[in-house]
Amino acid sequence: METDLLFDFLLQQYLTEQHQNALKWLKNEAETVKFKNPQQLFIAILEIIEPDGDISPPNIIANQIDIGIVSRQLLLLLESIEIPSIFDQQAQAAKQLLAASNQTATAFETILDKSFKLLLKIKQHNQSEQQDIDKFLAHITEQLAALDLSLIGASTAAIESAENRSKLNQSVSEQMEELKLSSTNATKLEPLKGIINSRLANIAKEIQDHSQKEAIHRQKTQQQLDNLVNKIKDMESESCDLKSKLKIANTQALRDTLTGLPNRHAYNECLETELARWKRYHSPLSLIVWDIDHFKNINDSYGHKAGDKVLQLIAKQLSEHSRTTDFISRFGGEEFTMLLPNTDSQSALILANQLRQTIEKTGFNASGTSVAITVSCGVTEFIADDTGETAFERADQALYQAKQQGRNQCCIL
Secondary structure (H helix, E strand, O other), rough: OOHHHHHHHHHHHOOHHHHHHHHHHHHHHHHHOOOOOHHHHHHHHHHHHHHEEEEEEOHHHHHHOOOHHHHHHHHHHHOOOOOOOHHHHHHHHHHHHHHHOOOOEEEEEHOOOOOOOOHHHHHHHHHHHHHHHHHHHHHHHHHHHHHHHHHHHHHHHHHHHHHHHHHHHHHHHHHHHHHHHHHHHHOOOHHHHHHHHHHHHHHHHHHHHHHHHHHHHHHHHHHHHHHHHHHHHHHHHHHHHHHHHHHHHHHHHHHHOOOOEEEEHHHHHHHHHHHHHHHHHHOEEEEEEEEEEOOHHHHHHHHHHHHHHHHHHHHHHHHHOOOOOOEEEEHHHHHHHHEEEEOOOOHHHHHHHHHHHHHHOOOOEEEEEEEOOOEEEEEEEEOOOOHHEEEEEEHHHHHHHHHHHHOOOOOOO
């Protein structure tokens, strides 16, 4: 059973130092010691997160774990991670099983096993993609080494050619000096003719030999340069392909596949940027946390596909009726977030209510039945010493207050 994603999720939920240390220790144990069955693993987890609970091995799924809560948490985990398209059908089936009500303990164990197997396949797929990228980068490295050798070869050929020209110049100069000396000292014409003819023949031969060597060198250098150009073209093509793949991968990693909105990872990146700007320029920054009212009832009554359509509809309305400067993301499940730069809490509340009313007026049909859709939200403004976590907790508390007061409203804290 794959446990990495489960522990990553738990480490995000239980943030105290005691929980963090205990969960990290258990994760290491799970990697080195194989648990006989999922029940043993859940017993160990419950001993950490509920140390005061009365935990006994028999019937742990039925007696000690709230199946509904665990199902919702696993559903949230599946919706928050990037799922490759080849696993879409399996993921949808797993989500439908997890969203179903009245699960028996036996059925839940089967669903749990299928969910973890799916997570394992997703992880292996991502690892395979990473290996492909690593192989391509290794290929690029080899080509760079080949280019380096080609450049060295071309450079060596050029140096040899220059050396040969220098030797030829020196040889011709020496023979011309000898001719000049012989002409000066000559007393008879015939011997002088012989000496001159012999020297000229030597010079002509050396020039011919040099020309042949130069032609060979030029041909060799041209071939090396042609190979170099072709390799550069291949590298440019492959680099463009890699750039496109990396761009697509980065977009997919930061994009929710169902709604098309930025996902939680993208929200965290944007938050880091906006927090830095807020601290530097002291301009107001507000956060809105949205939640669809009675979303579970929609899933239970009309099916998971209807729930997906509702999520897409909400995402569309938030995107089309917000400002271009606002950053909207699907945070997870039926929850959305909005970061509003240069916006104080009161202005954010006005905008939130406008969006809420727009969504309330939006019609939605499921199986031929008109379904009312409303949302609730919590609004907060970043204040001194705030972090992303403290501001989110405050907005989440405001959202809880809106839910407690009857839903379809926005509260501010």
